[in-house]
Amino acid sequence: MKTEIIIGEDRSGKPTTIDMEELLATRLLVQGNSGSGKSHLLRRLLEESADLVQQVVIDPEGDFTSLADLFAHIVIDGAAHSVQEIEVLARRVREHRASVVLALEGLDVEQQIRCAAQFIGALFDAPREHWYPALVVVDEAQMFAPAVSGEISEETRRLSMNAMTNLMCRGRKRGLAGIVATQRLAKLAKNVAAEASNFLMGRTFLDIDMVRAADLLGMERKQAEQIRDLERGSFLGLGPAITRRPLSIHIGPTRTGAKTNASGLMPLPTAKPDEMEALLHTKLDDEVSADAPEKSAGSPVPESLSRNLDILDEAPAATADEPAQTKSENTAPSQYDIARETLRQLAADPASTYQSSSSLFQSFLTKCRLAGAHAVGMDMEQFRREFAVAIAGIDQLEPEQQDRVKHMAAAVESDIMAPYLVILRSAIEGKGSPDENELAAAYGTSSPGRIRRLLDHLETLGLVVIREEYGGGRTLMVPGIQGSSEVQTA
Template sequence: MKTEIVIGHGTGGAPVSFDIEELLATRLLVQGNSGSGKSHLLRRLLEESAGMVQQVVIDPEGDFTSLAEPFGHVVVDGAAYSPGEIEALARRIREHRASVVLALESLEVEQQIRCAAQFLTALFDAPREHWYPALVVVDEAQMFAPAVAGEIAEDTRRMTLSAMTNLMCRGRKRGLAGIVATQRLAKLAKNVAAEASNFLMGRTFLDIDMVRAADLLGMERRQAERIRELERGHFLALGPAITRVPLAVKIGPVQSGLKARAEGLMPLPEAAPEDMAALLTRDLASEAARPAPPPPPPAAPRVDEVEASIARAEERQVPQPEELRDSGAVAGRIEELIQALACEEGIAFQSASAQYQTFLSRCRRERLVGPMPDMQSFRRRFAIAGAGLDELDAATRERILTLAGTVEEDLLAPFLVIAKAAHAGETQVDEEALARAYGTSSPGRIRRLLDHLERQGLVVVRQDFGGGRTVMVPGLEGLAAG
């Protein structure tokens, strides 16, 4: 069986071949700045070898989904599946030798990284009987194998580095040939780059990247300037699967790709000025009337502001009404104050101590005389009021509160919101209500909250990469999803 493909032509017009069988054993590193033709090179390599070997593409930008129609690749949308389903898909891909493109463009960066890491790990961990040869192409590899810690969480960085290291260092025995492409060599983990024996180096301008590229190509550092002068679509090649000495190659044409992508200049629209003005201003008022994103939560008041508020309240104090001199009436009024406070806009974003001080100041203002709830009792009653448990029947309310008996005080309010929604059998948990109960506008904090509640055995969470979330509370009928 033929194992060589032509990826382009050298300086004299001679074809430059790529031995796919040798590539399976020696792996490939592609480097080039944005606009250097790196994606074009990968597409040429994939198209020419499509009939020879199974191909798996990790595609963070959606550049390679067009391979599906002419070459039969299966496009897998990472946002549509849960982590467990992504791993199961990877195992089936190895079993059935399917060529696939894992499209991640609809996910946030950290979710892209976690999805790709779990997918690669499942490919690597496939049963021995499914160790068929496959090219695994990872575009924008500096995202998935960063040289230094960035803005992603540390556990995510460890997960993705482990997956990429396994692919490049130990994947050969499992039939996996890693092809990693990066814009910046300096941003790619050295232990991942060092495992490649074949190199295709495109245009780059930063000195640190040029020096690393020259070192990998075995060139003297004074020759590194040559890399800066490369034209778009031109690469310096070296490696046992291509050539034993550095060779300049111009990548050949491709069959697939984004036809609508504009290269260079293109004619401007020919619409008349009045037609263009109509296009720009049509239905502008309705678009402007769309709800704006919620404002950031108000900052918690400073201690001196709380004290001043208490002082002003005491100055406005009036004699206690006759009807509130009865202890039962006082207790009822205290409950009403807690209910009213829990319903106020922005109160959940204040600290528990600020909430308690506000409550006490209102009690003083109304000259309520009697035992006041302590801080712990207030927080519990405040959480119950904020979750709206008083709307439920007594038996259900007691059942939820029994389940909440072991919940930490600062997590009680969001747990009660989840439990109420789960009992009602709602198809969605109100994300805004959950964020308001927890006093945050951060999706990350909500995610960590649910993870913590799940570790405590209080909820069961199923979450897919697209952001869909299903939460079940053991002991309650009903299901809640957000």
Template sequence: MPIAVDMGVDPLGKTVPLNLEELLATRLLVQGNSGSGKSHLLRRLLEKSAGQVQQVIVDPEGEFTTLSDAYGHVVVEGAAHSETEIGKLAMRIREHRLSVVLSLEGLEADGQMRCAAGFLNTLFDAPREHWYPALVIVDEAQMFAPTAGGEVPEDVRRASLGAMTNLMCRGRKRGLAGIIATQRLAKLAKNVAAEASNFLMGRTFLDIDMARAADLLGMERRQAEAIRDLERGQFLGLGPAISRRPIKVKIGSVETGPKDATPALTPLPTATGEEAASLLFDDLADAPEPPKPEKPAPKPLPSETMMEQLAAAVTTRRAADEPPVPAPDAEAVEPIVAEALAAMVEEEDGKPRSTAIAYQDFSVRCRMKGLRTPPLDLPAFGRRLAAARAGIPEDPQPDWGEVLAAAEGLPDDMLAPFLLIAKAAREGAPSPSEEAIAAIYGTASLSRARRLIDYIEERELIVKRTDMGGKTSITLPALGWTTAAA
């Protein structure tokens, strides 16, 4: 018998159910302008399905943290953990089927995108034995899958968009049912929105958003005006988990609410003109100065850290006589590392990920090969990954120690291009082309590749020479290596 979630009533007062099993296979998109009732809809869905399926909520504003008291969700404060810790928590969430709220409150936009990307990617990359069904709810999805880059770094935008694409396009086979909510369909990447088969469209007023919503609902453009006329809390629903034809639903009530309620209208003070002026201007010099704006401090952790709480929950589920997994021999570790790095570089296909996100992928690959803990810490992994991208598969420390020492002052993302140049110089090969340097740096812009070379040259790590024939060679003066002219 299918599990039905009561979402509310239609115009005739009949209950509108949402088929939970069908939802797990087909995903859901919720759209509506601010104030249309999207958060209320998501809260209704979460409350009514709590206890029937694992729930993982990516919450940029911390609105859903109140679910923890009523329904036992574990709140993970993104601002209080490093990227590595967020990845470890995501692995345990998948393994032990814990319902959680990832609160990103207190992080800047790029920090929220970076945290969500690492979290979602680790959920997606979980070992096959942990592919349990779970609802993954992402509120304000246009932040994490934008149509344009905005003001965030390009590598952060790509990582976040890739994580959202994986969730919506390939997550179903891994048990992940994406539920995304957005204020503006026009700002949400089309390849992410197009993967949803169920839709709940709320009130919206912009023509471009109404047109996209009407297309998704299979309505003619002239019928799109109905979307503008919806009341707060009313949505047009369509999809295999809701209805085969568009249906209007009034979302039912909820038991919990956001921690910060919307301010309500209150009567204004009845001061006269002179009294009001007195309140403003009397003793102005002695009034306290306004507080200086500052970045909100991370919320303090409880006396027992989140990692310790999850570890305690894990301990009770493990059998006392579980046989230990023998660690591989030291000689067997290096081939595992080299194989994992080679596979990762091949899959990047000229689009490098950030080191922190790639490290989560590396940790999972090592675990699947029998290494309980990664054999490299994050800095060492960054050096090995840069070397692998430059075509140096082995551990660079023995043979390339002088090169690594010379590059100490370079930013981490410039190590791979520098090693690519050093490798060519050591072998007497032609200088790498600007296209090759741009690709390994993660950009398609040749001007950025030129600025990168100029930056390294300003630090006296390389010297670029161009002969009368227009051919360029690059020398590493500290090592006495020079590339062939090209």
């Protein structure tokens, strides 16, 4: 079976090959500044090896979705799936040996990183009988394995670093061959870069990146400057799957292209200045107001989430084995009443939201048992949602308002439900801003930065609309609530 592909040609015009069997065992690191031809190289490699090996592409910019136009690749839209669905899809990818492109351009940066980490982690954790050989190509790898912490949360960084380290360090025994591509070697975690034995180094201009590239290629530092002079589409290659000595390679042509290409020149518009001014300003107010589309408060709730609306909305009806009794015959509190009162007590404790969900749930069950309720009938996910309702004080609203709030929040993830309900309650009541400390207490944090990231996340989900103000403040609006007051945040 043929195991070599032609990646390009050297300076003499001789074809340069990559041994795919060797690449599967030794991994590959690609580096090049923006515009150096890094994506073109990856596309050439993927196209030429598409018939030889399964391919999994982590694509943060949507550059590689066009592979599906010519090859058997399946495009998975990361923004269209839940965490559980992403993990199940990854397991099925390994089971059925499907070549896929995980397109992440519909997500913000932190969501991209979490989605990719969960997908790679599920690939890595596949059962032993599904350890088939596969290339796992990670473009813009400095996002997923950063050398230092950035704007993302520490939890997200740990999740992503663990997935990338497993891929590059332990993936070989599971059939996974990591190919990581980065614009900056200095921004890529060293323990991820160090696991590659094959290198393709493109044009770069910063001294620190040139020196690291020269070290990896086994070149003297005084030779590093030739990396700066490389033409677009040319790379210095080294490694057991490519060549035993550094070799200049010009990457060959590709059969597919990026979905969009804004790098070339095109004619400017011919509109006169007054016509262009009219185009920019006509109906400006209408378009600004359209940025906050109305959401129907009566939209159907997904069946899978209907059980989360509120299991304590109504007391359980008496069964045939338990005849109904009048209040005069039985004055003891029901298990329903005990559970609701226990939730109120937990919500009233300011320290509760700063505890883990598992600790709170165990405390809730213990308190219920001590009060005589031994069969609450609530799992931890339901408890988290009910606790969020209690924290936000939704039971103080009118019954119609309670139903509306719970319906609007039915599809919201439980870990962000409490602060969202606080915002929603303020909007329903037509009040001013919930205090920043109130949001922080509901979210279980003392960090203003986490609250800002939370609000940005809520906007990404379409739950709120944020209008930035030049004075540094923000205005929050809740779609689907007519006439609600705007929520001001610093």
